Amino acid sequence: MPALKARGSGRMGMAERGATGMGELEGLLEGLRSLSGEIRTAAVLSGNGDVRASTVPPGVDRERYGAMLAALAGLARRTVREAGGDGFAQARIGAEEEGYVLLVGLSGGGTLAATTDPDARVGLVLYDMRNARSELERVMGSGEGTAGEGGSE
């Protein structure tokens, strides 16, 4: 993987950074984590709440992690609907000393989710997540992101 450049100085595309030998979605998520060092874990959920890819470390209960993220995304959508909106661009949920869970809505009802420490610069992380959105949508739309799914779940 090529060395990452400093924030704002000639950023490479997410796909360019994506690691080979793993699913393209996982590669994009790892690229996002490398770019935004304050992200603890990241995951992509499909419109029906399935985890398409994640970067959670070994030993973590991925199923439970995915189910909780899907619950958060569903709750965000329901809240937006009740407020008269169509969808959410982003959601930021801070749990005081535990940290933040950040969500970015993807086209087709998917969600990009990330967790951070409580002292993370959440605005910057959300900015990087929004920048990653188009490439994630492209990969999810093309169906190419399924290559590494077996390993991710």
Add this chain to the structure above:
Amino acid sequence: MRKLLGGLVLVGAAAGAGFVVRNYLQDRASAVQGEVRITLDGGAEIEPDPAVAREFVDIARRVLEISG
């Protein structure tokens, strides 16, 4: 007369206790230990009501616990 005054004191004490308990329960119900901000596609920002916000924070806390 003394009985009447005693009764009034008891009623007043009971009403005061009820008021204190109600305020305590309302404070507990509205306290959200965290923050929730949702940005709509159009750019508008909304904050869910306290009960929903608490649900968000509870689930987020579990996500953060699970992911370590």
